[in-house]
Amino acid sequence: MTKPFDPQAFAAAAVARLTGPGGRFEMVVEDVLGAPVPVMRHRGRSLGDLLAASVSWGERDYLVTEERRLSFTEHAAAVGALARALRDRYGVEKGDRIGILAANTAEWVMTFWAAQCLGAIAVGYNAWWTPREIAYGVEHTKPAVLVVDAKRAALVAELDIRVPVLTMEHDLPALIDEFDSGTLPLTEVEEDDPAVVLYTSGTSGRPKGAVHSQRNVLAVIGYHQFNDALGAEFAGATEPPSGRRFLLTSPLFHIASLHNLVVPRLVTGDTAVIYQGSYDADRVLRLIERERITNWGAMPTMATRLLEQDLSRYDLSSLASFSLNSAPSSAALQHQLREQLPVAKTALVTSYGLTECSTAATLASPAELAAFPDTVGRPVIGAAVQVRDNAGNAVPDGTEGEICVRSVYVMLGYWDDAAATAAAITEDRWLRTGDIGVLTDGRLRLSGRRSDLILRGGENVYPTEIEQCLEEHPAVRECAVIGVPHPDLGQQVAALVVVESASATTEEELQAFTAERIAYYKVPARWRLTTTALPRNATGKVMRTSIAHGWD
The missing domain is CATH 3.40.50.12780 (ANL, N-terminal domain)
Incomplete structure (x- = not known):
C-alpha cells in the first residue's frame, strides 16, 4: 500500500539535504557583530x-520597461x-x-x-x-x-x-x-x-x-536562491527554473523591490519588468499578458483593485507565483483572489517583514495560508523569531507580545542615530520590531502593528510626524492623528485637531498646509476640528483608543 504524501516531512527532508553538511546552502553559526548567527557557508562576499x-x-533581458530592454x-x-x-x-x-x-x-x-x-x-x-x-x-x-x-x-x-x-x-x-x-x-x-x-x-x-x-543584501540573495532550490525539490527538478519574469510594481526605495526583486535577479539570470507610473490595474494586467510575467508580489491594495477588473479579459496563464507583501491581508481578500485569479488557487503566499530586516522574517506557504488565513507564516531560513514581554523575556506559546527577530538579514542600525539603534537592537543583536504578535506552533500571527502605526496602502505612516507638522500651524493648539479603516487602502489618515476658535482655520486650509510639508500619503484624508482638549490619561498621554471611535 502506497504511503500518503506528507508535505511537511518532505519539506523537512529537503531542507536537511540543502542546508546540512556538504549541502549547497550549508548553514553554520558564525559571529556576526558580536552575536552567534546562522549564515550560509558558501556565500558571496561582495555585491x-x-x-x-x-x-x-x-x-538575456535583465531590466525591461515599456520603452526599453536592457x-x-x-x-x-x-x-x-x-x-x-x-x-x-x-x-x-x-x-x-x-x-x-x-x-x-x-x-x-x-x-x-x-x-x-x-x-x-x-x-x-x-x-x-x-x-x-x-x-x-x-x-x-x-x-x-x-x-x-x-x-x-x-x-x-x-x-x-x-x-x-x-x-x-x-x-x-x-x-x-x-x-x-x-x-x-x-x-x-x-x-x-x-x-x-x-x-x-x-x-x-x-x-x-x-x-x-553587504552581508545583509548578499544574505537576502541567498535566501531567494534557497527558496528556488526548495521549490525545485518539490517539483522534482534538479535545478530551479530559469528565464522567469518578475513584475516590479512597488517603489525601488522599498526592500520588496530592491533587495528582494531587482538585486537577486542579477544572480539568478531572471528578468525584472519595471512598471512605471501610478498604479492602474488594467495597465498592470496588460503588462502581465504582454511580457508573460511569471512572478508578482503585490500590495494588498493593488490586489483589491485588480479584482475590480474582469480578469477573464486578460491572458494571465504565465503567472506561476503570486504573493501579498508589505501589509496584512484579510481572509476575505485571500478568498476572493483564489476565486478569481487562477495562480492564487495554488500559489498564494504572504510574509512578514520590515525595512530593518532587509527581507521577510516569516513566510507562509500556500497550504499553510489556506489553512490559517491570519498567519504570516514561519521563520525563514536563518531567522529566529521570538515574542517577548515588556521585560524582554520570551512568552509562552499562544501569548501576545512584541515580535523580536535575530538573523543575518537584520540591519546594522540607523544612520547617524545611535539612540534609535540602541532602542531597536539589543546587545545580542535581537531586533525589537515594535509589532505585536502571537506565535502558535511555530506560526506567527500579527495582532497589531506598531502601537501608533498607520498602514496606508503599504506605506508606513507614523502619527508623530504629521502631528508635529500640524502643530506648526498658528491656529492649532494640539492634535492627534490616527488610522481609520478604509476598504481599499486598508487604513487612511485621520486627524483630530484642537484649534484656538471655531473660526481660526478650516479643514481645507490645514490640508493645504500639510500637503506643502509632507508626502501626499501622510496628509490626513479625514478631519475633525474642535475647541475641546484631547482626552488624556493619568500620565498625560493622549488616549488614542477613545479618539478612534465614531469615524465610520
Whole structure:
C-alpha cells in the first residue's frame, strides 16, 4: 500500500539535504557583530563581484520597461561606465553616499550597482517626499552626488542643495557615453561594510535611515536562491527554473523591490519588468499578458483593485507565483483572489517583514495560508523569531507580545542615530520590531502593528510626524492623528485637531498646509476640528483608543 504524501516531512527532508553538511546552502553559526548567527557557508562576499559575474547571462533581458530592454551585458557595461564617471569626475570613494531620488527606472537600478562597484553606499530617498523632507534626507546622509529624475529635479531646484545633482534623463546617459571604455571598477569591501540606506518612517517624527550591509543584501540573495532550490525539490527538478519574469510594481526605495526583486535577479539570470507610473490595474494586467510575467508580489491594495477588473479579459496563464507583501491581508481578500485569479488557487503566499530586516522574517506557504488565513507564516531560513514581554523575556506559546527577530538579514542600525539603534537592537543583536504578535506552533500571527502605526496602502505612516507638522500651524493648539479603516487602502489618515476658535482655520486650509510639508500619503484624508482638549490619561498621554471611535 502506497504511503500518503506528507508535505511537511518532505519539506523537512529537503531542507536537511540543502542546508546540512556538504549541502549547497550549508548553514553554520558564525559571529556576526558580536552575536552567534546562522549564515550560509558558501556565500558571496561582495555585491560588486556579483555584478562582474552577471555578464555570464549575456543578452538575456535583465531590466525591461515599456520603452526599453536592457540585457545583462548592456547593464554591466553601463554600470561600469557610470561607476568610472562617479569616481573620476565626481571623486566618489568607498564609504561615500550616492543619493537616489526618483521613480522606478532602469537608471535607478544602474546607480545602485554603480555604488556597489565603488564600495559606496546607495541611499534610496522616498520619491514621494516634499522639498522639506528631501532637504532633511540630503542633510542627514550627506551624499557626494544626488541622482534624480526630472520630476524630482524640479523639487530639488527649490532647495539649497550643495552637492552635484545628476539627472537620469540627461546627465547619466551623457556620462555613460563619455566613460564607456575601461575596466569595471571594483573596490574591496568587508561583509559588514554598509551598502545601502533605505528610509523608514520614524516614531520620533523624522524618517530614519536603515543601514543594510553587504552581508545583509548578499544574505537576502541567498535566501531567494534557497527558496528556488526548495521549490525545485518539490517539483522534482534538479535545478530551479530559469528565464522567469518578475513584475516590479512597488517603489525601488522599498526592500520588496530592491533587495528582494531587482538585486537577486542579477544572480539568478531572471528578468525584472519595471512598471512605471501610478498604479492602474488594467495597465498592470496588460503588462502581465504582454511580457508573460511569471512572478508578482503585490500590495494588498493593488490586489483589491485588480479584482475590480474582469480578469477573464486578460491572458494571465504565465503567472506561476503570486504573493501579498508589505501589509496584512484579510481572509476575505485571500478568498476572493483564489476565486478569481487562477495562480492564487495554488500559489498564494504572504510574509512578514520590515525595512530593518532587509527581507521577510516569516513566510507562509500556500497550504499553510489556506489553512490559517491570519498567519504570516514561519521563520525563514536563518531567522529566529521570538515574542517577548515588556521585560524582554520570551512568552509562552499562544501569548501576545512584541515580535523580536535575530538573523543575518537584520540591519546594522540607523544612520547617524545611535539612540534609535540602541532602542531597536539589543546587545545580542535581537531586533525589537515594535509589532505585536502571537506565535502558535511555530506560526506567527500579527495582532497589531506598531502601537501608533498607520498602514496606508503599504506605506508606513507614523502619527508623530504629521502631528508635529500640524502643530506648526498658528491656529492649532494640539492634535492627534490616527488610522481609520478604509476598504481599499486598508487604513487612511485621520486627524483630530484642537484649534484656538471655531473660526481660526478650516479643514481645507490645514490640508493645504500639510500637503506643502509632507508626502501626499501622510496628509490626513479625514478631519475633525474642535475647541475641546484631547482626552488624556493619568500620565498625560493622549488616549488614542477613545479618539478612534465614531469615524465610520
